[in-house]
Amino acid sequence: MTKPEPxxxxxxxxxxxxxxxxxxxxxxxxxxxxxxxxxDGCVIxxxxxxxxxxxxxxxxxxxxxxxxxxxxxxxxSNYALYGDMSERVMSVIESMVPAVxxxxxxxxxxxxxGIPGDLTALGxxxxxxxxRYVGIxxxxxxxxxxxxxxxxxxxxxxxxxxxxxxxxxxxxxKRDWVLRNTAVSEVWGIGRKMKAxxxxxxxxxxxxxxxxxPTMLRQKFSVVIEKTARELAGTPCLELGEEEPPxxxxxxxxxxxxxxxxxxxxxxxxxxxxxxxxxxLRAQGSLCKKMRVSIRTGMFNPDEAKYAQGALVELPYPTxxxxxxxxxxxxxxxxxxxxxxxxxxxxxxxxxxxQPCEFTDDLFAVTQPQTSDRIMSVMDEINxxxxxxxxxxxxxxxxxxWGMQRNLMSQSYTTRIDQLWTVKCN
Numbered sequence: 001m002t003k004p005e006p007x008x009x010x011x012x013x014x015x016x017x018x019x020x021x022x023x024x025x026x027x028x029x030x031x032x033x034x035x036x037x038x039x040d041g042c043v044i045x046x047x048x049x050x051x052x053x054x055x056x057x058x059x060x061x062x063x064x065x066x067x068x069x070x071x072x073x074x075x076x077s078n079y080a081l082y083g084d085m086s087e088r089v090m091s092v093i094e095s096m097v098p099a100v101x102x103x104x105x106x107x108x109x110x111x112x113x114g115i116p117g118d119l120t121a122l123g124x125x126x127x128x129x130x131x132r133y134v135g136i137x138x139x140x141x142x143x144x145x146x147x148x149x150x151x152x153x154x155x156x157x158x159x160x161x162x163x164x165x166x167x168x169x170x171x172x173x174k175r176d177w178v179l180r181n182t183a184v185s186e187v188w189g190i191g192r193k194m195k196a197x198x199x200x201x202x203x204x205x206x207x208x209x210x211x212x213x214p215t216m217l218r219q220k221f222s223v224v225i226e227k228t229a230r231e232l233a234g235t236p237c238l239e240l241g242e243e244e245p246p247x248x249x250x251x252x253x254x255x256x257x258x259x260x261x262x263x264x265x266x267x268x269x270x271x272x273x274x275x276x277x278x279x280x281l282r283a284q285g286s287l288c289k290k291m292r293v294s295i296r297t298g299m300f301n302p303d304e305a306k307y308a309q310g311a312l313v314e315l316p317y318p319t320x321x322x323x324x325x326x327x328x329x330x331x332x333x334x335x336x337x338x339x340x341x342x343x344x345x346x347x348x349x350x351x352x353x354x355q356p357c358e359f360t361d362d363l364f365a366v367t368q369p370q371t372s373d374r375i376m377s378v379m380d381e382i383n384x385x386x387x388x389x390x391x392x393x394x395x396x397x398x399x400x401x402w403g404m405q406r407n408l409m410s411q412s413y414t415t416r417i418d419q420l421w422t423v424k425c426n
Contacts (some may be wrong), residue, residue: 001250003084003147004113005113005144006110006111006113006115006144006145006254007111007112007114007115007142007143007144007170008109008110008111008112008117008142008143008144008145008146008148008149009097009109009110009112009123009126009141009142009149010103010108010109010110010140010141010146010149010152010153010366011093011107011108011109011110011118011126011127011130011138011139011142011153012106012107012138012139012141012151012153012157013086013089013106013136013137013138013139014044014048014136014137014139014157014165014288014412015033015045015046015047016052016086016105016116017035017044017045017075017077017082018033018035018046018047018105018134019047019135019136019137020078020081020085020136021033021035021046021075021078021410022072023085023134023135023136023413024094024410024411024421025410025412026416027217028073030049030071030103030283030403031070031071031073032046032047032049032070032072032073033046033047033055033069033073033074033075034047034049034050034072034073034074034075035045035075035076035077036060036074036076036408037038037077037084038074038077038254038255038404038406039074039255039257039405039406040060040076040405040406040407040408041059041060041255041282041304042057042058042059042060043055043056043058043060043063044056044057044077044271045055045309051065053066053070053072053229054066054067054072054272054346056281060074064163071383072239075409075410076165076405076406076408076409076410077218077406077408077409078239078406078409078410078412080103080412080415080416081410081411081413081414081415083105084215084414084415085134085136085414086105086106088133088134088214088414089106089130089134089136089138089158090102090108091125091399092126092129092130092131093108093110094131096122096125096126096129096368097110097115097126098111098113098115099111099426101240101241101282102243103241109146109149109240109241110126111234111240112142118181119142119164119168119170120142120168123140123142123166123168123201123302124140124164124166126138126140127139127140127165127166128349130357132385138165139157139160139165139166139418140153140165140166140167141153141154141155141156141166141169142158142167142168142169142170143168143169143170143175143237144170144175144186144234144236144384145231145232145234145235145237145238146188146231146236146238146240147187147228147231147232147237147238148169148178148231148232148234149188150169150177150187150188151178151182151186151188151206151232152167152168152169152178153167154182155167155169155178155182164173172234175234176207178206179205179207179210180205180206180207180208181193181205181230182205182207183204183205183206184198184203184204184205184206184208184209185226185374186206187206187232188211188228189224189225189228189415190228191380194221194225195364196394197221206232207232209228209229209232210229210232210235212235214226214229214230214231214233216345217229228350230314232341233292246285246353246355247280247284247286247288248283249350249351249353249354250271250275250280250281250288250349250350250353251277251347251348251349251350252276252277252347252348253273253279253346253347253348253413254269254272254345254346254404255344255345255404256269256344256345256346256402256403256404257402257404257405258345258401258402258405259297259298259342259343259344259372260342260343260402261341261342261343263333263334263337264294265400265401265402266333266343266346267330267333267395268395268396268397269346269400269404270295270329270332270333270346270348270355270366271326271329271330271393271395271396272396272397272400273323273346273347273348274291274325274329274348275322275326275392275393275396277325277332277350278320278321278322278325278326278350278376279322279380279383279388280395281320281350281353282320282376282380285355285356286320286353286354286355286366287318287353287354288315288318288319288320288350288351288352288353289311289314289315289317289319289348289351289352289354290312290314290315290351291312291315291325291329291332291349291350291351292310292311292312292313292315292347292349292351293310293311293313293326293332293333293336293346293347293348293349294308294309294310294311294336294346294347295308295309295310295336295347296309296344296345296346297307297341297342297343297344297345298342300369304342305340305342307341308309308339309338310336310347311332311335311336313329313331313332314336314412315328316367317367317368317397318354318356318367318368319368319372320368320374320376321368321375321376322379323372323375323393324372326380326393326395326396327347330395343418347387361406379391387415387416395425
């Protein structure tokens with residue numbers, strides 16, 4: 001039986017964070033929106049109608065007047081809401097196609113190989129169903145390679161009025177039109193530095209890159225650029241991603257909501273970050289043998305004294321036990337804390353991560369007790385069902401005063417029962 005030609009679709013949510021805010025605030029359907037980073041620091045997402053007025057990364061305190069003058073609504077980042085809405089979007093997509101690779105919180109590749117019929121119509125059904133069941137607008141790009149699917153998706157959004165948000169460039173004539181009319185800087189994986197190198201070689205459009213000698217590109221740049229050029233020319237080099245391998249390092253860090261000068265709240269923060277890192281560790285089935293705990297002051301205020309220090313912690317045996325790791329991490333804070341500084345951030349980095357079968361100690365080496373495995377399993381199950389932090393270490397406060405400032409955050413409409421959407425009937 002002949003294997004069907006590969007066909008990929010990229011489904012990408014439009015202005016995802018802003019769209020999530022609009023789902024439960026239909027009154028904001030025509031209001032420009034920006035979403036802010038941790039501690040309401042800077043702009044990390046913009047709706048299309050906000051982009052002409054606000055640059056990505058603009059500090060919030062500098063643009064408050066601009067937002068007000070242009071009727072732009074600002075929101076603190078609500079990751080619980082965005083994560084849950086992402087899962088709902090991906091569930092709808094997975095119900096309609098044979099295989100899906102979730103590429104990021106707001107986009108996924110789908111395998112459409114061998115699916116009969118009009119693929120543009122399928123793309124429109126995907127778009128319609130996501131909008132109907134989740135309320136999030138998406139764009140769909142369809143092509144013979146993943147890089148071309150990215151380009152098709154970009155075209156679907158750029159020319160949404162003409163395309164209806166779906167573009168299929170499996171046909172060579174349509175593909176070539178898109179390649180000719182797309183700047184090389186818009187190609188997936190081409191950053192500013194690579195753009196400058198390519199433009200110096202008179203490679204200005206996606207078509208120019210597709211026609212470039214791939215062997216030369218590999219010798220001059222890298223195999224990644226070679227694959228990009230081949231993919232643009234229609235040769236698949238990237239398959240639908242398999243399950244992501246376990247991470248070799250796990251980091252959990254946050255800026256404090258305010259400067260801290262005492263060691264007690266810093267230990268609370270480190271305990272909180274350790275608990276989150278340990279959750280991620282168990283989620284990928286790994287154990288940890290080393291940790292690095294670090295704290296630092298703000299680095300940009302010329303009027304504040306600066307200090308940064310970290311300590312390496314060797315755990316007694318490979319573990320994913322939150323309680324043991326918390327004790328080790330908070331003890332390390334004693335080694336790095338210095339009086340007289342105003343601390344702004346702490347970080348917990350898990351190192352030397354392996355699967356349980358990958359640690360080769362001697363016969364008499366101490367290993368994690370089975371009771372710890374059972375306790376962690378029950379804790380994860382309870383927190384998974386009733387929400388993170390339902391069961392936690394005593395050193396982790398429920399509502400710390402040093403926590404992130406999110407003064408403009410919307411409700412967690414889908415993840416907290418006390419913040420469910422309410423509808424008032426007159």
